[in-house]
Every structure is written in structure tokens, then in C-alpha cells.
Amino acid sequence: MRVFRLLIVWLMLLTGTLYDSQITADIVSRVKEEYKAYGHSAVLEISEDLEWYVLNTEKGGRSRSELYSIHNDIPTILPEAFWFKFLSKRWLIAPLKNGKTYCRNLETNKESRLDGSFKGFAISDNRLLMVNNKSGNMMILDSGLSILWESGTVEVYDVNEQDKSMVFLQNNTLIDLDILTLRKKEMPVKEKFSWIRSSNNRIWTLDDRLRLSVGYKGDSKIKTIDLELPPHLEVFQKDGWQADIREDRYLLLPVAQRKKENKELADIFYTSLSYQYRKKMKQWAVCDIQEKKWQYLPREGDWYRTQKFISDSDFISYDVVSKNYDTIGTPKVDIQLHIDWGRREKHLKSPNTERSHFFYHKGLGRLLFFDKGRWMIEDVEKGMVLPVRMPESTNFLNDKESGLTDEPWDKVELINDETVILTEEYDLYSFNLRTSVLKKLTDGRAKNRQYRLIKEKDFSEASDWVTNKRKCQGQSLMVQFFDRSDFYSGVALITADGKEKWQVKEEAYIKNAKRLKNKVFYTSSFYNKPLKISLVDSGRSGLIRENTTEAETNAFRYSIFQYPDADGVLLDAVLLYPKNYKSGEKFPMVVEVYENKSRAITNNKLPKLNDGLGFNHMHYVHQDYFVLLPQVGFKVGDLENSVTSSVTNVMQEVLKLKDIDKDRIGLIGGSFGGYEVTMLMGKTKLFKTAIAGVPVVDLPSSYLTFGKMRNQPEYWRVEKHQLRMGKNLFDNWDSYLSNSPVYHMKNIDEPMLIWIGKDDDNVNPDQGRSFFIGLKRLQKKAVLLEYPKQGHNITDPLAAEDLNIKVWQWFDYFLKDNPPADWIRPML
Template identity: 25%
Template sequence: MAIKIKYLLVSIILNGFIFIPAQQQGDTLTQWKAKFATLGGVPKISSEGTWIGINKQYKLGGDSAYVVSTKDKTIHKIVSTGVLDFLNEEGVFGRKADQLQFLNLKTGKIYQYNNASNYYRLDNLNRYAIYSRDKHLIFYDLTGNQLQEMADIDGLMATDSKSKLYVVRQSEGKAKILETTGKRQEIVYSTENRISKIELTPSGKQLLITEVQIQKGHNQLTILDSEHDYKKVIQLNVPSKSELSLTEIQNGKYFLINSRVRFSEEQSSLVDIWYGNDPFVNLHKRMYVNNEYWLWDTIANKLQSLKIQENHVLESLNNARYFLTYLPRKDYNFNTFTPDINDAYIFDISTESLTAIGSLKQIPTLTKGWRPDFVGNRFFCSKNGRLFLASNDGKNWSLFSTSGKREALIEKFGLEKPVFTANSNQIYFESSDDLWKYDINRKKLTALGIAKGKKVEIKNQTNEFGESTLNSFLPEDSILLEVYDNYSNKTFYNMYRKGKWKEVVPETENRIDSDHLLFNRNMTSFYTLERNFNQPPTLYSYVNGHKNKLFNAGIKDVEAQKIKQKIYNFKAVGKNLRGILYYPIDYDPKGKYPMVVHIYQVQRTLSNDYLSPNNVSPVGFQIRTLLERGYFVYLPDIEQGKDGPGMSALECVNSALDALLKNPLIDQDRIALLGHSYGGYETNFIATQSQRFKTYVSGAGFSDLISSYHSYSYQYVKPFYFFYETGQFKMGDSVAEDKEKYLLNSPILNVENVKSPILLWGGKKDENVPLDQVMEFYIGLRRYQKQVIALLYKNGNHDFLHHPLEEKDRDEKILEWFDYFLKDIKDVPWINKQIKKKAPF
């Protein structure tokens, strides 16, 4: 191992240890990894942009959080393991389990509350309330002075987070709702029924109360006008055990009220009966019956019962007259992850008539790294409630009026999530090739030419979600756009305002995750959390075109700056692909080093991910640790061609390795291949076809496409064939339609051809890739007397992310496996029991 003496001395001085052979490391590796911290989670910015809250995280706990001034770089530390919550620009809340802290941002003083169950902000009054586990609710001002205390509060509360908090007190057969501001309180409602739930509408103008009337055998929905003396405006009887939901229409002028009961039936203790024509198949707990709907006109205070076909559902299109209705899961046979909506109708409540709009399918989208996904909401509604978008073929968008008339077919494949303008005259479409604008009046689609060949995402739209509908529109005349180059992995941000485009964050090679761009209310200042392979996460500000380092929590990683990365280009399956090669830290340019290749799908998006040894992705693969131990690490892209996933992976990996043949530092005779889950499948397949690898490690990998295709997934709670036809495997056809492709791409059918030792691992509690798939490959390898060891973890799930003992043992054994076969470190007893065949068991 050619690690320089200089590095070893520096490591002794800075860290108090050196890397020693794997079998002697014990806790040394763990202690080294524990020293690495990172900034992460979801950063939060105060509404005016004066403060940013961010978490500092460690692998073994000890997390904390910081609040950073964007004006003068004042820094406060606060205990928190979650997202920080600001009270205006005056204070911030941090929480860890039942320990709560409030930091006064003006004085820097921290007020701590133990045994806290929850807290509530009253922003307009500059005060807050703490609800403790002993059912006490105590109000405080910003300086920690106690204002009011209320006892025997049972935890049912609702707040507008501005000036009012509602609490329920139930005793002696009566229930009371009290409205309190922290200084005064008054009873706003009293009932002899038990109250099971209270909540405010999004506008805060109505208080919703669910009452249980046991003797009468039904529940009651009571709605109070919280703006006008708590007048009772609605009282509605609904079935007992029903779930109630209210959907705002036209900014709260109307509400669609839905009462539904979760399906239940008496189960036999002897047998479960599964029917072949059941579109729910073991998902009956997600099935609802007794759907009832009402439209509530809040202006006229009129409640109208809406009668629909039995078992159908009704959904808002942000219109008070026209609604979407359909039979859930009609003709669904689990070919896709989520059901299409077949035979949808528009229900006109004025005439009680139905207009057919056909069957609706999901539009595909490409996430970063060209991983296929789907736009989850199928109906995108305008702000004025007169239009919506949907797709009848899964390729092109159709523009409908809410009456059901199709106004236009937008014939352009590749248009992804649509966003209406505030005036509902135009629609912007995200895509993987530029931003597109559709002029509704002129029926004209135009590419804006600001991001040709790049993926765009609108960051400032307003989204109001329904079950299958989404009100999606822009605020006023502004667009904040993220532009991402799927090939180079670079990002920049543009803003459109007052008829002009302006670059607000210049193009960067640093990684900026989707929730790591922050901006103030007026979108005049922008902040990013950026990282790169050799740079820990750092908070930056972009103000008036100037980039400044704002905060990094004192995290330093001098060794990371030594990491060398090189991007290789290659072609396979008819596509231009890339591979990321990392060099060993402190490598000798005259030396020769082993290499570990990790595969999954397209991995170029990882080129700017900070290489902390504590990264949880890729699963079971410690890039940074391997670099420190004198290995090359290679992450090539894998795309799928016409011959199927296994054959495509083999072609891509061979081409990726060929691109490295001229690198004299890589020992071509000491290369290992590793993958997990889908990457484990690819590893299994390549192991049956290739002689270029000295060893393999496959985690939770599929081995038999036929048996897996015809299996039931307890992870996704449905038959698994969707995963092969339209999911990650992208086979396109069923087994019956293309048996040859499924057979050609099944590793188990060529298991006898494996030539190199392979380490398999899996969890006995894995519901994603059942352990049977790992065991089938192990049994096949054993039958043909191949060198194989399987690590079967009793409590392990799919990735061990929340199983630290299993994770630690697996990661150490994988490192020992690589050292054994690529560095000839042979004193590893658990491996020798397999390799040295005379060793006693």
C-alpha cells in the first residue's frame, strides 16, 4: 500500500491514530468517522431574510443548530435536531425530543423548557405558548416572562400562529373550547359531546369542530365563524368513525366538505381470501366507503349536498360548479406504481349532469440524473378555477375548461410539471429541455431559449394539493427558476421580474439540493447551502450579484482538499455517458493501486457530493474511507438499452473500464465491483458474464427476474410486476409478452459462470428486495461450488440506515473483503473459513 509517510505523520498529529490493517482496526475507524460533521437537514430562513437557521449533524449524535444573521454574521447556537422555527425576526425555536429552547435573537438569551410536548407561536403578539406533558399550557413573552398558565388541557388545540390559540377542556361530561391570546381567555363553544378534533381553515376565518355523539350513533361537524363572535354557521351530522376533510375553493369562498369511512371487515382467523379481480389486493385499509360530499358557500352560508355515483369520489377543480368524479382504481391491474384514472367525468352540480373526459394517465418526468419518475398530480388547475390540464395518453397535455370541454391539445412530448400564471392567461412548463410557455388565448407553445438542453424547475409557485388535483400558479409576474445541466452536473438560478430575466445565482459546479436555496419574502436576497466532493457544506449569500461565504460552523476537512477527481467520457447503449474516478489520497504518481467500482444507474450527479465517510449513500460503500486506504474508486453511469437492464449494465461497465485502460496508476488485475439493491442486481448479472473483476460485493440484489416479477411486495403493498414493466427495470412488457428478455437478463440462469469470489449481504427484514432473492443466488453459487459468503443480518432491513450495529459490521466486513482480495491481507478468519477449504467450522 503506497500511502506516503508524510500523510501517516500528519494523521498521527491531527487525529491521534493511523490506519492499520483492517482486522486490527476495531473502533479506530469508528472514532475517525465520528469526528466528521456536516451542515444538513432543511435550512430555514426568517420571513424577512434576516436570519437563517441550520443544523450541524454528527454520525453518532450530538447534533446542534446555529442561527446566522445575514446582515452582520452574528451567530447563535441552539439545541435542535429538526427544522428551526422563527417567531418573526425576534426569536427562534429549537427542539430535541422533549427539550425545547427559545432563543431571543435581540438579546441572545436562551430560555429552556423541559418535558415539552409542543409549542405555539403568536407572531402578531410577539409571544408563544409551551404545552407540557403534564397537560399545562403556559404563555411567555419574548423575554421569557410568564403571562398565563392553563391546567388540564387535553392536547386538542388549533392556532392561526398570529394572535389566537384555541384549546379544548373536557370534564364532567362537558367539553369547552377556549380562545386565548396569552393574557385573556374566553369560552367560544360548549357541548355535551366529546370533541375529537379542532382545526382552523387555512385563512383562519373558520373553526372546525368534530364532535362524537355516541348515543345518537353519529358524529357532528360544527363550524364556527371565528371572525364574528363565533357564530355557529354549519352543523352537519356525519357517520361515526368518519374522516372529515375540507378543501378550499377560490381562496376560501367555498369549501368542498367530504365525509368518508375507512373500509373494514371482519377477518377470518383461519384464512385470508385474495380475489383476482380485486383492485386493492391487501390494500383495503386504504379503501374508503360511504363517501358523502357537500359544497359550502361561505358568503351565502349555504350548504348543498352533492349526490354522486356509488363508490365514486369527488374532487375540487378550484371551481364552485364543476368537479372531477371517477371510480378509484377502476380496471387497475398494478402495471404502474399508482393507478391511472379511468373513465373520468366532470360533474356539473347545477344541472347534476356528467361530461366524460376519458381516461387520464401520468406524464413522465426525469429527475436529476435521468432517473424516470412521474408527475404525481394528474390535474393542474388555474387560479381562477376556469381551466385545468391533464393527459389522456401520458405523452401530451390537454387543456380543458372546468366544464369538461377540451380547449386544446398541446402536442409536445417532454413537457413536465405545468404552472399557471396568476392571471391564468399563460402556462409555464418545466422540462428537461428548457422552460416552455403556452399562450392560452393564442394556443401557441414557445421554448424560451434560456436553458436549452437543461432541466428547469420553478421554485416559487404556489401549490394547493388535493387527492389527484393541484392548484399550481405563480405569484404575480415573477418566476424563480433552477436550471440544472444533467450532463455536467452544474446549476444556476434565474429570476424573471418586470419583463426581464436576471441571473441571481451564477452557474456553479457545487451541489445545491432542492431545499438548499433560500430567499427572503421579496426575493431580493438569495442564500445557498453548497458542497462539493472536496468541500464540506457551506452557507453562501448572493446579494446584488456578489457571492460571500456566510457560515460553515467551523467545519474543516483539510484532507478532503487533497482528493483528486477526474471525469471520463464513454459511449454505451447508444448514449454519451460519464464516469467519476477518485484517486487515492496522497497517491504516489509512480505507484499502482487497486480499484473498487460502484454501480447503480446514472451516477454523475454524485460528482459534487461531499465525500464524508459518514455518507449514507451509496449504501454500504465508503468512498472516502477507501480513498484514505489507498484505493481508486470509480462510479460509472449505467443507462438502459433495448436488450434489457442486465445486458445494458454489462455493456456500460465494459465501456467504462475501457476508458480507464490508459491510466497507468490503476492495477487492472485488482478491480472489484460493488452494488446495492438495483446495483446489487447489476453486480450479480455482471458477475455471471465478466472476467474483468477479481471480486464482487452484492447487497440486497435481485437474482431471478421471473420469480421476482411474479412476487408480492410487502414494501409497496402490491404485486411486484409494476416494478419490472414500468418501474426501475423498464422492461416495457410483461413476462408473457417477452420471455426471452426476462430470461436473458436473469442472473440466476447463468450463476454457474461466476468466476470470482463474491460477498452477498442482505437483511432478513428487508421488504424491498426480499432475502429470498439473495438466498437464491447464494444457493446457486453454492450448488456449483463457487467462492461465496452471504452475510444475513437478522434485524437488517433494506439499507440498515437505522440499524447502527448491523451497518457497522457490514461496512467493516466489506472493507476487510476488499483488503483480502485486492491487497492480499489474508489474516481474516471469517473469510478464510471459505477460502481455506480445510479450515474447521
């Protein structure tokens, strides 16, 4: 057969027909032109009052953003920007790609472009404050976006949006400006200061010598306090001063342990310390201004302890460096709770510092925390810990990395003074922090439906002094659900005790759900559905917009099915049919693997030739391939067999469709999918060829590699992340070897294409190279593509298109018997 095929290729070379049928530049141009007819839209931003949205549309190789009101379909073309942001109900701002800042008043339709990069503050319906943090320039705009006031260079400033004023330092003058009336009060200052704050009719300043000054607005009397840190501490000034004032009494000052100048020529590392030990650790000091004393100071020599506020006046402190915690992804640490600004201390039983893992209620003295797959409740004063009584059928452990990260499904949300919402795999539960009563609110597990809470407003956790108070969701809860049977979703309103008031279900997948009281705005789309934008008000569904121009691009057949893994657990899979599918005809198939590719059907994807990992499933549908997108099953410590049995089982199920040519099936995957591809090719004979991008192939070497992206060893990724080994390399040598694709390379007989980015800081490029070198030494057929100046994804447009075309040419040669591209021929 091989001799016959070579003879055919030789005859085609002689006649010249080989080159006529290659995927040439002309064919690529024709396909790209065809794809220009297809459009895709997505909502980028929604206003807080749900009255406005920004819609981005890609079509014809171009991208444009438009502003819409929910009350009409009249677009306003917006300039090219990195992102868009609504400020209150009246303003829209955006940093433009030409370096300017775009401003728009939604009521007056006036717009302006400011030179430079500005941050915006919506002071009122007719006052917009814009601040350029780089140049120090500030300006106030009216409703027509005319400049009412403009400053020169401002050194430090603070905006008080509540009383609509700002204070700033300019030319040795402290200025207090009323943003509405533009009246200002000036006060000359002798010393410059580095930090300023305006609160409750007071102005606070702090200079480099730690001289704290405070005065009432309009009063020339200034009270000055000279603060002095102990010798072992210094002010932490990275990214500017980040102090804060609380209750008009407590100063929060960022500090760090004072270190001697490092005169060592070598970088020194210790097995007892994490790799972060060389960085200055930001700590917090608390000064009681009323008592004129430091209420809390980090201890001398406590180099690596940091603090995080978990209520207005209470904070935790912990050390993630000296215990070598870079061995795992989510460290479990010893935590001290400091109560009332550090006046009292309690040792917590909770080991978690991630905000999604705990909820602290100061008034009740209770700490709810997640550990070892379940929720626990701690009485802070008594030091007692009890598990939350969860029904046996429930699963509160997120299946991310097969549960190895020990994470909950979602963060805790407060719905009234003492009750929170806990998220389970399928259902939502209320939990009373005072009585410890857990109550199920939904019936998702019985309906094979997953419920998630729609928050009324996102909560920012930008700094470590932000508390973990949640916005109370009220007596009614807006929820979104996802049906596992058809992948469709919907929204519903339920009472705090679980009674459903109304429900709306879409024959599509819902995204961007945003709630305001009894209203919810959302978008929906699907493989067969164009983008829809909807607003549900008290259960009455209203269609705002439907992109009917997309409908013709998505009239393709698909099927969703389930198959069992090795343990009989049912997993999802999606089969996409060729564009020109006809029953009874044979078509080739490409299988794309990662973790759960079946969810890709919930997106309305455009056919393109610029995917950063080299594969766009819609392109292959258009080129008359079947595309299989399976969810893959994983067993901790045994990916070798769990991945192999999972993919073998899904292939047995899908090949019941006789229109799939079982002799013309290819496999592709990138990143973790690249690992799966290289493993499957050494363990099965299911595929005629395979393509692996940026793969990990050698677990022991990856385990002992220093990762550039996170600046720490990679063993946490192998043990606790996608590779799921679960155990230490040195206690599990044989398993690490058998779970490494290089261990099975000798069994590979089919040709493979491997590609890497030479500047990949996520996966060491030597992983992909070593796999190619092994294939070369074994005299297997393979090609390696190395893209210079590219990383884990190919971001350069020309390089991305080159990779996509080469992947296409590879599959067309091996799965359709089309002639090989010139770059493939040397391998043959």
C-alpha cells in the same frame, strides 16, 4: 498460480505473519481515529425571511447543530433534536431526542424546553402558542418564553392565525380565546363535539350525531342543523375528524361506504380488485348549509371511488381499486370532474390524479395534463383535447425509470393569472393557458445546462382537500442551473419573457436554494470544496460562511469524463484518485454501480465505516484505491445487454489510465446496484471479485411476489420501475429469464460476497439467498452475510460497521493481496 498462492498463504500461517497484516480491530480503531479529523456540515433549516439558518456539523464522530444569523458568525449551540423548524421570522422550535420540545425567540435569544411533544403556532412577534396533541395541554408563551396562559386538558381545538384567536372545548365549556389579549368568552355546552372550526367571526362545531352548530363570536345565539347521512354512508374517523368548512357555507365531511361486518375466517382476494380493496376508502360528502341539503354524496355501492379537490369548489373523483390498478406505479384512471361543489359533472379526458401531472385553471375552464410523454390541454366544457405544440428537439418526459413512469420533470408553476411554467429536460418554458402559446425562456440545451425553477415558497399538499393553486412567482423568475460539463451550478434571475437580469455561478454544486423576492439563499459544496453559504441580493453575491476547516480533507484528485453507451449516447462517469496517488504507480480500483453514481461527486462526503449499504467511496480513496462512479445506460426490456455494454464501455475508457491495475478491479452495488453486480459477474470477466447487497436476481419470482413495503404485488416494480421490463411476464418469458442474473450464474468464476437484511421488506431476502444457494450448488466461491433484525439498509450502528469492515477486508484480500480475515478463510 493458484498453487503458488496457496503455498504463500500456508507459509505465512506457519510464520505468523498472516495475522500481523490482517485488518484487525486495532487497524480499524486507528482508521476511525484518523477519520475523526474530518468534518462535514449541512444546513438543516432556513428561516422564511432568509435571516437565520441551522447548521449541523459532523466531526470527530460527533454531531452538533448550531443556530446562525446571516449577519455574523457567532454560533448558538442547539440541543439534539429530530428536526428544526422556523415559525415566521421570530421563532424556532424542535422536538428533542429526550422527549421535550425546544422553543427559542430569535429576537430576545430566550429559550425554553417544554415537557412533551408540542406543535407550534407563531401568532405574533411576542405570542407563541404551543399545543400537545397527545395530552391536550396548551400554553401561550411571550417573547421571553414565559408562560402567559396554560390550559388543562383540551378535547378539540382550532387555531385561527389570521384573527389571532383559538376556540376549544374543555370540561363541557366552549371557550373562545383572544391569544393576544388573553380575553376569553365561555359558553357551557350540553353535548360534547368532535370537531370545531373558527372562521370569519363564526364558530362551527360538529358532534358524533352529526349535529352541526354555528354561532357568531360573542353572541349566545346558536343555530343548529341536524345532518343525516344516507344509510349506505358513515363518517370516516381514522386519525380523528378531518372535516372542513368553506365559504362559511359548505361542510366537507369525510365519509366511507358502510360495510357489513366481515365474518370470513380467511382473507379473500380477487383478481379483479387491487389488494387495497379491503381497506375503507375515504370519500367526501359536501353539505350546503345554507340550503340545508347534501350537495354531493358518494353513490351507494361505489365502494372504491375517492375524491380530490383541485380548486376551491371543484373536485375530481376516481376509482383506483376495481380496475386492478396495482399492476402499475402511476395508474391511468377514468376521472369525473365535479364543478361548483358537485352541482355539475364532466368526464375528463385526463387520466392522471397525481398533482405533479396536471394543473387546473377554473376561471379559464382549462386542464393542463401530462400523458404519454407530452403535455395536453383540455377544454373542460367542450371536452376537447389538444396537444401542446412542443418543438421536436424538446423532451418533457422525465427519464426516471427510462420514462416508464410517464412523469413530467417538475410540477406546473403559475407565474401570472393565465401563464404557467413547464419544465423540460434542459429548459424552462412558459405556457399561456388561454392562448396555448408555448415560449422557451432559457437556452439550456445549447449550453448543455439544465435549468430548474426556484420556488418562492414550497406548496404543501398534505391532504386531498388542498387545491392545486400555486403561488404566483411574479414577473421575474429565480432559476438554478446545472452544467453537465463540469457538474457545477449557479443561480440566475430572468424575466417572465426569458431575458436574463443577472447570473451567479459557483465552482461547486448548489443545494437548499430558497428565494425571497430578489434574494436567494443557498449552500454549495463539491468533492474538492467545503460547504459555502451564500446570499445573492439583486445579483450581488455575498459569502455568509465558508467551512475552511474542511478544506484540508478534500484535496484529492478526480476526473469527470464521458463515454458512449451501446447506442452512442454519451453518459457521465467520475474517477476518484487514491489519496497517495503518484503517476506511474499501480493502484487497485473499485467500481460502484447503481443508476447514476457520478452525481455523488456533488456531495462533500466524509470517510466513514458505517454506511448502510457497506460502501463509502471516501474510505477507499483514503485506503489508496481508485473509485469509479459511472452513470449506467439502460434499455427498456434489455438490462442484460444495456448494463453489460455500458459498464464494458466505461471500463475501456477508464483503463486508458495505465495507473489502474486492470487485474485488481472489484465491483460493488446495493439494492438495484446489487442486481447490476450479479448480472455483470455472469456476463463479463472485467472484475476480480464482486460484492452484491440486497439484490434482485430472479425476475419471474420477484414479479410474482407480494411486496410487504407497499402491500401489493411486485409486478409493477419489474415492469415499470428500476428493472424496466416494460412488458408482462407472460408475454415475455424468454426476456425475463435472460434479464435475470440467476440465468447467467453458471458463467461466474470469480469469488463473490452477498449480504442481506433478514427483515428486508423492500426486496425479499430470498432473492439474495437464492443467488448464494445457486453459487453453492455450482460449487463457486462465495460468502453470504445475513444480518438479523435489519432491513434493506443496515441501520444498527454495530451491524453497519461490521458490514463496512467485512467489505473492506474482502477487497483488501482480493485486490491488494493482504492476508484474509478469519471469516474469509473457510471459503479458501
